[in-house]
Amino acid sequence: MERVPILKLGDILIISIQIDLDDQSVLALQEDLADRVVSAGARGVIIDISAVEIIDSFIGRMFATIAGMCRMLDAETVVVGMRPAVAITLVELGLSLGGVRTALNLEKGVALLDHLGDRGTPR
Amino acid sequence: MERVPILKLGDILIISIQIDLDDQSVLALQEDLADRVVSAGARGVIIDISAVEIIDSFIGRMFATIAGMCRMLDAETVVVGMRPAVAITLVELGLSLGGVRTALNLEKGVALLDHLGDRGTPR
Numbered sequence A, B: 001m002e003r004v005p006i007l008k009l010g011d012i013l014i015i016s017i018q019i020d021l022d023d024q025s026v027l028a029l030q031e032d033l034a035d036r037v038v039s040a041g042a043r044g045v046i047i048d049i050s051a052v053e054i055i056d057s058f059i060g061r062m063f064a065t066i067a068g069m070c071r072m073l074d075a076e077t078v079v080v081g082m083r084p085a086v087a088i089t090l091v092e093l094g095l096s097l098g099g100v101r102t103a104l105n106l107e108k109g110v111a112l113l114d115h116l117g118d119r120g121t122p123r
Helices: A023-040 A057-072 A084-092 A106-119 B023-040 B057-072 B084-093 B106-119
Strands: A006-009 A012-016 A044-048 A076-080 A101-103 B006-009 B012-016 B044-048 B076-080 B101-103
Touching: A006 A023, A006 B106, A012 A023, A012 A106, A023 A057, A044 A057, A044 A106, A057 A076, A076 A106, A101 A106, A106 B006, B006 B023, B012 B023, B012 B106, B023 B057, B044 B057, B044 B106, B057 B076, B076 B106, B101 B106
Parallel strands: A012 A044, A044 A076, A076 A101, B012 B044, B044 B076, B076 B101
Antiparallel strands: A006 A012, B006 B012
């Protein structure tokens, strides 16, 4: 059980991070995700981190890389479910998520993607 | 990262099993899930097992217990994303999932729950 499963719902892909991510699994996730965004024609990717207790600069960079990659493939990325303690730590350490959008939970993430889709601005 | 996160989308709860479940984490999951079904007023629970490579009788019983528990709380349970190898092993070993409904993937699971909801039969 090393690969993070990618769920598909309509044109949104959902990833729930539950394992400690090392270099290998992050690379695998990015590759799998890029493939799925293309094959599914996804317009949005939601990454749920409600099970994640610690975010360091490594994970932060991963979110930024995924978001940049998805944007190239015409999909928006939203990180949802951040624990309050994680948000506090991120700010205290001066870490950013590289401009990745966040939402409180999965539902609000889906609503955000719907909203972004409605605007239909060229990117 | 011991607890399995429970995602909510509308009146459906989504669980993605990615870790090896032992007795403790199964009990914790069942408790968390029962609480969430009630607090969210959920009508359906979808358990994604696309990351699960091995299902033994212990996991099989867990699905049956969860499904029974959710039915008591007026919610239906659907297991989705079973790998072909897992299905083969289950049949070969003569294991059943205790009459738990299955669907190919998350989308079909949601469709199944919608279909069940539409029938509106008293339970």
